[in-house]
Amino acid sequence: MKSNLFISAIFATALCLAGCTDANANPKNKTKIEKPASATTKIQVALLLDTSSSMDGLIDQAKSRLWNIVNTLTTLKYEGKTPDIEIALYEYGNDGLSEKSNYIRQVTPLSTDLDLISEKLFALHTNGGNEYCGAVIQDATKQLKWATENNNMKLIYIAGNEEFNQGKISYKEAISNALKNDIYVNTIFCGNKTEGINILWKDGADRGKGKYFNIDSNQSVQYIATPYDDEITKCDEKMNKTYINYGAKGAAKKMNQVTQDQNAKTVSNANYADRAISKSKAVYKNESWDLVDKTKEDASALSKIKKEELPAELQNKSTAELQKIVTEKTKERETIQKEISLLAKKRQQYLDSESKKTKKQDDLGNTINSSIVAFAKVKGYTIEK
Missing domain, CATH: 3.40.50.410 (von Willebrand factor, type A domain)
Structure with a gap:
């Protein structure tokens, strides 16, 4: 075997404001939440x-x-x-x-x-x-x-x-x-x-x-550290709280989400910021275990979910009460995703500028x-x- 070896994964690009707000953001420059293309693309x-x-x-x-x-x-x-x-x-x-x-x-x-x-x-x-x-x-x-x-x-x-x-x-x-x-x-x-x-x-x-x-x-x-990395990761921590697990594997999947956050963080803060940015994109979707993503795919999903598939604290809720909770979490997540998107653009501009200074x-x-x-x-x- 040789001493020089290399493997990297297409898998390190995921990248929050202190209070998930941007005081200098232009209110007219609103970022739209991306819509996935059809399954054939x-x-x-x-x-x-x-x-x-x-x-x-x-x-x-x-x-x-x-x-x-x-x-x-x-x-x-x-x-x-x-x-x-x-x-x-x-x-x-x-x-x-x-x-x-x-x-x-x-x-x-x-x-x-x-x-x-x-x-x-x-x-x-x-x-x-x-x-x-x-x-x-x-x-x-x-x-x-x-x-x-x-x-x-x-x-x-x-x-x-x-x-x-x-x-x-x-x-x-x-x-x-x-x-x-x-x-x-x-x-x-x-x-x-x-x-x-x-x-x-x-x-x-x-x-x-x-x-x-x-x-x-x-x-x-x-890695190039940026002034936006910490803000992005703070937003990511808030975004994690908008996930509502369901189903037999829901709790484990939600726990794995946090585990992969930690894996990214062990590599570097910049890598964690990359992951947070990925999580704010339309391609990061978890309809198999998260009610917010599931209801985007199927508006009638809540009426089909069995009570025992929900977290203990939600099992006594009516369908109308669940709908209200999911709607609130959906709006909260979309707000955070927009904040991360604005920060990610500023971060990328900083990275592009700094990368010109080094090979x-x-x-x-x-x-x-x-x-x-x-x-x-x-x-x-x-x-x-």
């Missing part, structure tokens, strides 16, 4: 990460960049609408996995559950391994539920540091099958650029009509973000910051 991203022994740095970068990547995805619009964002996560090259599976594991399918992606990403561990790139690309192509409409954007990112042609399954054939399904394959070599070319990582990207990148996976992600870091997140924007333009998407 999707941006689907599969991250295939090498979790063999030397790839701890790659995993750390993925944890550090997940929400930043999500936030880049949320800037994309198709015909003025916000597409659904689905992310899948694979690990490969880990000796702890089955040899029969070619040392591959689908960690999550393509999913809009961003907290689940974060949870599983933070649970990854490295362990020895044989890295079969062709096999994992083939598995992702065949096993994931890819959309079929032409307006969807479908991308595979595979990151690792060993020869690209290992294993019995040809990477050429696997990539050819991906292209037949309009899935573009991007490769990220954790090491020297020339070495990656020599061991066929660039050839994989060329065949997949994607981009070839190389990164130093041992380098820690560099851009070639880490997993920046690599994925730059290629996503390039692909989006080709597919007819627009970028709205």
Whole structure:
């Protein structure tokens, strides 16, 4: 195994005012709450990460960049609408996995559950391994539920540091099958650029009509602190109080939301701000366990919820009383989301200004973000910051 390894997740882009207000905000400059596009418009991203022994740095970068990547995805619009964002996560090259599976594991399918992606990403561990790139690309192509409409954007990112042609399954054939399904394959070599070319990582990207990148996976992600980070996180803490769990897994899901907040915070305050911003977007939706999101999807949902599916303090409420509570929480959340959106724009302006003073870091997140924007333009998407 090599010493240089890299893995970062499309999963670090989520980014509150002290009192969730902005004294300098222009009242005419009101931010609209985004409306998701139809279910047929999707941006689907599969991250295939090498979790063999030397790839701890790659995993750390993925944890550090997940929400930043999500936030880049949320800037994309198709015909003025916000597409659904689905992310899948694979690990490969880990000796702890089955040899029969070619040392591959689908960690999550393509999913809009961003907290689940974060949870599983933070649970990854490295362990020895044989890295079969062709096999994992083939598995992702065949096993994931890819959309079929032409307006969807479908991308595979595979990151690792060993020869690209290992294993019995040809990477050429696997990539050819991906292209037949309009899935573009991007490769990220954790090491020297020339070495990656020599061991066929660039050839994989060329065949997949994607981009070839190389990164130093041992380098820690560099953050720029902004005057808005603390305000954004305070708003996020208030926004968490607008979630009303229901169903058998509701309480656990609500607890996991807080756990993923803490995971983001352990990386850096900037990463937590990124996550908070992601949570304020239309793509962060939890209709499977949150009554506010559920009633947006189904206005009659409250009349269908069984009392025992509600938190104990709400089980004695009538449907009319529940409706009043949910309506209040909905308005409260939308107000906070607008506040975060205003702060996020100021934060991004600050970041853009400060980043010009230093050389851009070639880490997993920046690599994925730059290629996503390039692909989006080709597919007819627009970028709205």
